[in-house]
Amino acid sequence: MAEKWSYWLKDVCQDHNDIIGKKCANLGELTRAGFNVPPGYALSVDAYSRFMKETDASKLVLKYLEDFKADPNDLAETLKYEKAAQDIREIVEGIKMPPDMEETVKSYYGELCKIAGCENIYVATRSAGPASHPGQYETYLNVSGADDVVANVVRVWSSTFNARSIIARARLNLPLHYDPIGVAVLTMVDAKAAGVMFTINPVNGDVLKVAIEGSFGFGEAVVSGNVTPDRYLVDKVSLEIEEKIISDKGSEFVYNPETREMEYAELPLEQRKAQCLEDREVIELTRIAKRVEAHFGCPQDTEWSISRSLPFPDNIFLVQARPESVWGKKKRGSVLGKKTGLELLLEKAVTPTKVNNVGI
Amino acid sequence: MAEEKKFPYAEEVKFPPAMAGWEEMYPPHRLFSKDRDDWEKRHFWYQDKIHDPEALYPLDDIFNEAWQISLSQYTTRVFCIPPAQGVQQRMLGCYMYISAVEPPPPEVIGEKAEVFGKRLPYVLQNYDMLWQKWLEKFQTLGRDMQNVKVPEELPKYVPDEDIFPVTKGYTPAYEVMAAFNTLVNQIFLGWQYHFEYLNLAYLAYLMFVDTAKKLFPGIKDGAVMKMVAGVDAAMFRPDEELCRLSRLAVAQRPVGDILKKNISADEKMKELQGTQEGRAWLEELEKIKDPWFFVSCASGWFHYEGSWVNKPDVPFSYMQSYVERLEKGEKIERSLKAIEKEREGLVEEYKKLIMAEDDRKSFEDAYNAVRTIYQFTENHIFWVENWFHTIWFDKVRKFGNLLVKYNVLKKTDDIFLFNRFEVPMLLEDMVTAWALGVGAPTRSKYWMEKAEKREKILAAAREWAPVPGLGVPPEEVSEPFTVMLWGITSDKVEEWLKGADLSANEIKGFASSSGVVEGPARVIKLSQNIVELKPGEILVCPSTNPSWAPVFTKIKAAVTDIGGLTCHASIVSREYGLPSVTGTGVATSIIKTGDILRVDGGNGIVTIVKRACG
Numbered sequence: 001m002a003e004k005w006s007y008w009l010k011d012v013c014q015d016h017n018d019i020i021g022k023k024c025a026n027l028g029e030l031t032r033a034g035f036n037v038p039p040g041y042a043l044s045v046d047a048y049s050r051f052m053k054e055t056d057a058s059k060l061v062l063k064y065l066e067d068f069k070a071d072p073n074d075l076a077e078t079l080k081y082e083k084a085a086q087d088i089r090e091i092v093e094g095i096k097m098p099p100d101m102e103e104t105v106k107s108y109y110g111e112l113c114k115i116a117g118c119e120n121i122y123v124a125t126r127s128a129g130p131a132s133h134p135g136q137y138e139t140y141l142n143v144s145g146a147d148d149v150v151a152n153v154v155r156v157w158s159s160t161f162n163a164r165s166i167i168a169r170a171r172l173n174l175p176l177h178y179d180p181i182g183v184a185v186l187t188m189v190d191a192k193a194a195g196v197m198f199t200i201n202p203v204n205g206d207v208l209k210v211a212i213e214g215s216f217g218f219g220e221a222v223v224s225g226n227v228t229p230d231r232y233l234v235d236k237v238s239l240e241i242e243e244k245i246i247s248d249k250g251s252e253f254v255y256n257p258e259t260r261e262m263e264y265a266e267l268p269l270e271q272r273k274a275q276c277l278e279d280r281e282v283i284e285l286t287r288i289a290k291r292v293e294a295h296f297g298c299p300q301d302t303e304w305s306i307s308r309s310l311p312f313p314d315n316i317f318l319v320q321a322r323p324e325s326v327w328g329k330k331k332r333g334s335v336l337g338k339k340t341g342l343e344l345l346l347e348k349a350v351t352p353t354k355v356n357n358v359g360i
Numbered sequence: 361m362a363e364e365k366k367f368p369y370a371e372e373v374k375f376p377p378a379m380a381g382w383e384e385m386y387p388p389h390r391l392f393s394k395d396r397d398d399w400e401k402r403h404f405w406y407q408d409k410i411h412d413p414e415a416l417y418p419l420d421d422i423f424n425e426a427w428q429i430s431l432s433q434y435t436t437r438v439f440c441i442p443p444a445q446g447v448q449q450r451m452l453g454c455y456m457y458i459s460a461v462e463p464p465p466p467e468v469i470g471e472k473a474e475v476f477g478k479r480l481p482y483v484l485q486n487y488d489m490l491w492q493k494w495l496e497k498f499q500t501l502g503r504d505m506q507n508v509k510v511p512e513e514l515p516k517y518v519p520d521e522d523i524f525p526v527t528k529g530y531t532p533a534y535e536v537m538a539a540f541n542t543l544v545n546q547i548f549l550g551w552q553y554h555f556e557y558l559n560l561a562y563l564a565y566l567m568f569v570d571t572a573k574k575l576f577p578g579i580k581d582g583a584v585m586k587m588v589a590g591v592d593a594a595m596f597r598p599d600e601e602l603c604r605l606s607r608l609a610v611a612q613r614p615v616g617d618i619l620k621k622n623i624s625a626d627e628k629m630k631e632l633q634g635t636q637e638g639r640a641w642l643e644e645l646e647k648i649k650d651p652w653f654f655v656s657c658a659s660g661w662f663h664y665e666g667s668w669v670n671k672p673d674v675p676f677s678y679m680q681s682y683v684e685r686l687e688k689g690e691k692i693e694r695s696l697k698a699i700e701k702e703r704e705g706l707v708e709e710y711k712k713l714i715m716a717e718d719d720r721k722s723f724e725d726a727y728n729a730v731r732t733i734y735q736f737t738e739n740h741i742f743w744v745e746n747w748f749h750t751i752w753f754d755k756v757r758k759f760g761n762l763l764v765k766y767n768v769l770k771k772t773d774d775i776f777l778f779n780r781f782e783v784p785m786l787l788e789d790m791v792t793a794w795a796l797g798v799g800a801p802t803r804s805k806y807w808m809e810k811a812e813k814r815e816k817i818l819a820a821a822r823e824w825a826p827v828p829g830l831g832v833p834p835e836e837v838s839e840p841f842t843v844m845l846w847g848i849t850s851d852k853v854e855e856w857l858k859g860a861d862l863s864a865n866e867i868k869g870f871a872s873s874s875g876v877v878e879g880p881a882r883v884i885k886l887s888q889n890i891v892e893l894k895p896g897e898i899l900v901c902p903s904t905n906p907s908w909a910p911v912f913t914k915i916k917a918a919v920t921d922i923g924g925l926t927c928h929a930s931i932v933s934r935e936y937g938l939p940s941v942t943g944t945g946v947a948t949s950i951i952k953t954g955d956i957l958r959v960d961g962g963n964g965i966v967t968i969v970k971r972a973c974g
Binding site for chain 2: 347
């Protein structure tokens with residue numbers, strides 16, 4: 001097999017976007033730029049293609065789709081898509097990876113275990129499309145053991161057949177049976193808290209501010225909107241926390257070792273309204289935000305995770321960075337125009353200031 | 361009609377009986393009056409707590425008389441800031457109220473704009489030269505005042521040398537009267553100089569705030585100020601001299617040991633005279649005394665505050681703690697370079713966040729303009745309010761001594777109980793009696809009784825709580841001086857109307873210097889109690905004074921009742937990198953010494969975390 005379809009994140013950068021998907025490319029870029037990113041590796045979109053083509057997967061999916069008809073723009077037909085998605089995913093997940101692929105995925109995982117210095121470390125298997133489709137594909141957390149890693153990589157691939165993805169492709173008249181994505185296999189951070197961070201104020205586009213939202217446990221709780229996170233607004237220059245809203249977070253998203261599943265666990269009463277981040281962690285995150293924004297040259301939308309076992313500041317990890325989508329794209333014209341200090345002074349001087357004349 | 365929220369008009373304010381007769385202490389044009397009723401009611405007045413937090417001695421009112429003219433004229437007649445007019449004053453119940461005059465008619469605004477457009481660029485382009493000239497002429501003025509001769513006595517017969525070889529032609533009678541008039545003229549001239557570039561400097565600052573806010577809508581006023589504020593070199597020189605003298609003392613064992621003793625400054629100086637090292641050290645002190653010990657122990661506005669040069673216990677107590685800290689190996693000086701560097705770093709960071717190239721250029725140019733002229737706001741304070749006023753108070757007391765000597769007044773400082781128009785009457789009465797010959801009476805009894813009565817009125821006025829505002833508050837307070845200098849905003853006025861909640865655990869003020877700290881409070885209501893401050897405490901006071909610089913190396917944060925972003929507490933806190941919240945209005949009433957406070961200088965919030973026991 002001559003083509004390369006697996007990469008260490010530290011060896012890739014944004015140029016690899018089309019090869020391994022945006023998320024992987026960005027994580028690689030961040031790793032190479034010196035940010036604290038959990039170690040991991042990427043499987044390229046070619047890996048997806050190989051899996052689909054070298055096994056029966058493509059054939060079986062196409063066959064299933066032969067009889068499938070539904071209108072993607074009719075909400076009432078959604079159930080049809082859901083049924084199809086369930087069936088197709090069952091088919092795909094029942095197929096084994098080609099043996100050499102399986103071996104490669106496992107050997108990379110073995111390396112990750114070596115880096116971490118323990119066996120069967122927990123990893124996340126994350127989807128990474130070449131184009132950004134936030135929340136469309138699936139991510140599986142706390143996967144442990146080589147066999148499970150292999151199985152979950154297949155599950156990520158099969159998530160291109162979840163109902164929302166099929167509907168999306170149907171609406172765009174794209175082929176339904178095929179949607180190559182990359183997969184990131186990332187060492188899990190044993191998160192005591194996690195969340196998202198914008199390098200500008202997403203509410204009003206204020207470039208002076210960094211907005212952080214976080215909650216206890218893993219970041220999915222915040223991203224999915226299943227908890228009301230704590231919110232912080234920090235000034236980039238003074239590094240002062242200007243706004244701090246501590247919410248009743250209710251529950252946290254955690255791993256249950258018994259069921260081996262991620263689940264929402266209710267927080268003890270005294271913890272629900274406790275601050276999920278220390279102030280110094282908020283400030284360190286802000287410093288990271290400034291560096292990320294400077295590195296990419298535009299406002300970023302990031303995800304972070306804070307380890308419960310490592311000491312500050314090594315405990316803070318970046319697990320995602322992408323351009324902020326609302327304000328980042330706006331072309332910012334000149335606000336002041338080109339003026340001299342004298343012109344500005346004259347302008348100010350002739351502007352009447354409202355004085356305390358109350359008029360009777 | 362909805363009920364209007366208003367403060368009482370001046371005529372509706374009631375005074376306690378013990379204050380009866382307060383009006384006679386101040387000149388008639390400084391009082392609210394029926395004949396200007398329309399005008400006065402059309403304006404909203406608020407008490408000037410920045411300059412006159414306390415009941416005002418008539419002679420100390422001279423600085424206000426001088427600044428009302430000076431501040432106003434630079435806006436209306438000299439540099440002609442188009443839509444702005446002056447700030448007027450009135451005395452009510454021994455407290456001073458001020459109000460910004462309504463804008464002029466549109467045609468006047470247009471005329472002024474032309475004058476302004478011609479004069480402003482010249483000042484900006486030549487500021488360095490103009491500042492040098494300013495400093496020269498101000499120092500000359502101060503020396504002239506120091507050289508004004510006040511006769512120490514009215515001799516029985518004028519001495520021979522006034523007759524031979526050529527008759528002098530005038531006597532101490534004339535000298536006494538002329539000298540006082542000269543001093544009054546000099547005070548007015550000094551205060552003319554005081555505002556020379558101040559209005560333009562404030563305007564430049566406001567321009568820069570606007571510019572910064574257009575680029576960064578979320579930027580805090582305190583952050584803008586941090587970019588602009590420089591280091592007031594002259595005002596910090598006294599403290600630098602104390603540091604230097606303290607280091608000298610530590611290097612010369614006996615001197616350091618004497619400075620550490622818990623005895624008065626006079627006793628220390630006496631002991632120092634007894635050793636060779638001590639004498640050498642005292643010589644060093646003598647060399648820098650004028651001007652650097654001509655710094656007020658408080659604001660410089662009141663005769664009773666004193667200056668280092670005549671209240672040596674103050675600088676000696678600072679040096680005592682410096683010596684102790686030096687011996688512990690601590691650093692006592694602050695690095696002006698580091699402050700400058702930090703400021704430049706800040707400006708660079710903001711610049712980097714500006715996306716458009718044109719904006720970045722405009723911002724840079726606006727910044728250079730404000731930096732050029734803003735220095736004036738900081739650099740004049742030492743020379744005017746400290747050095748110059750110290751000389752004035754010293755001279756005035758010489759007249760006080762004369763009046764006591766010739767039985768017109770009982771105590772030297774009683775002279776401050778008479779306004780600047782009245783003092784010439786006392787002096788004239790005194791020299792007339794001398795001129796008339798043996799046995800001619802003065803109106804001693806009348807003056808002494810007046811002094812006694814006025815002292816009582818002032819005592820009653822100090823007990824009385826003046827209303828914060830008079831008349832109908834405006835919908836919006838945005839006159840630049842009012843907001844910047846006095847810290848009066850719409851919110852503040854609203855709060856006054858509601859009345860302060862003295863049981864509150866959270867107090868809001870101006871976010872004047874960023875940072876968050878926690879620590880025990882020390883409430884200092886009278887400036888002489890400043891020595892009670894212990895390291896690590898949070899200073900809570902009505903307003904801080906320029907000469908308190910050494911205090912800022914001890915404390916964790918500063919909280920004041922009065923003051924905006926440009927008040928002294930704000931400036932010094934920023935320079936020392938301490939959080940401060942100013943203009944809270946109520947901090948000294950709500951906070952008690954020993955309360956544990958959390959001061960959030962970036963957001964202007966003081967929280968009482970834990971109340972002191974008892």
